[in-house]
Amino acid sequence: MKIERLIEQAREELITDIVLSDEFMNRMQENFLPIERLMSYYRCAIMEVETKFRVLNEQFSLQYDRNPIETIKTRVKSFDGILKKVKRKQIPFSLESIEENINDIAGVRVVCSFPEDIYLLAECLLQQDDIRLIEKKDYIKNPKPSGYRSLHLIVEVPIFLENEKRPMKVEVQLRTIAMDFWASLEHKLRYKKEIPEAEAVQMAEELTECANVIADWDKKMGEIRNRIERYSEEKDE
Numbered sequence: 001m002k003i004e005r006l007i008e009q010a011r012e013e014l015i016t017d018i019v020l021s022d023e024f025m026n027r028m029q030e031n032f033l034p035i036e037r038l039m040s041y042y043r044c045a046i047m048e049v050e051t052k053f054r055v056l057n058e059q060f061s062l063q064y065d066r067n068p069i070e071t072i073k074t075r076v077k078s079f080d081g082i083l084k085k086v087k088r089k090q091i092p093f094s095l096e097s098i099e100e101n102i103n104d105i106a107g108v109r110v111v112c113s114f115p116e117d118i119y120l121l122a123e124c125l126l127q128q129d130d131i132r133l134i135e136k137k138d139y140i141k142n143p144k145p146s147g148y149r150s151l152h153l154i155v156e157v158p159i160f161l162e163n164e165k166r167p168m169k170v171e172v173q174l175r176t177i178a179m180d181f182w183a184s185l186e187h188k189l190r191y192k193k194e195i196p197e198a199e200a201v202q203m204a205e206e207l208t209e210c211a212n213v214i215a216d217w218d219k220k221m222g223e224i225r226n227r228i229e230r231y232s233e234e235k236d237e
């Protein structure tokens with residue numbers, strides 16, 4: 001994308017109160033190419049992490065005849081998403097600062113059928129010797145007040161360039177199909193500004209109830225799965 005278009009987009013979509021001063025514009029021009037390179041490194045890091053999960057899924061399907069992963073979704077944070085975060089966190093607009101302070105530029109979301117598999121996969125990933133755990137937030141054991149559940153990991157993974165090995169940060173979100181379904185609906189509500197306040201509050205409360213019901217069902221379904229598996233193991237013996 002052309003730098004002019006990016007600036008125009010920043011003007012349109014970004015908080016209109018941001019001052020696009022000459023200094024800001026100059027820095028954007030200076031930083032543009034290096035930013036593109038950095039984004040490409042994040043895309044490489046996503047490939048590395050996604051492959052690790054695909055390999056684990058393959059191995060589990062051979063060894064235990066089960067696929068713990070339903071889907072993997074990946075994304076690199078958009079340019080205006082990064083700008084918004086720079087502004088919200090009040091961090092300097094430089095490459096070093098963006099890389100240092102924003103942990104979710106590369107995102108990998110792993111959707112599983114059962115909560116148990118989330119922990120199994122996280123453990124398998126974290127024990128790999130090229131993965132460094134930076135931060136872990138367990139919103140399954142400690143859900144957010146909204147009811148949001150997922151296991152979040154910020155990990156560092158090396159990417160191998162022509163003459164360099166470069167560690168990159170990736171945010172991994174692991175959740176069940178049901179948690180994912182809930183989060184996308186709740187996200188819609190969160191960003192619909194036209195809904196009258198009282199009604200939005202009401203819907204948010206109902207969603208929190210749904211999140212609890214979903215967590216119970218996830219657990220029950222997992223228990224049933226385990227009972228079925230025990231039965232098939234006995235038959236195999």
Ligand code: GTP
Nearest residue numbers: 104137144146147148152173182183184186187190
């Ligand atoms: P951000 O600065 O927004 O990235 O938050 P954070 O650094 O405190 O990270 P946190 O681990 O709390 O959340 C990061 C991501 O998790 C968000 O960008 C969402 O994708 C997701 N998330 C967290 N809380 C909620 C929630 O209440 N509802 C939904 N739908 N998603 C959430």
Ligand code: MG
Nearest residue numbers: 103104105171
């Ligand atoms: Mg985020």
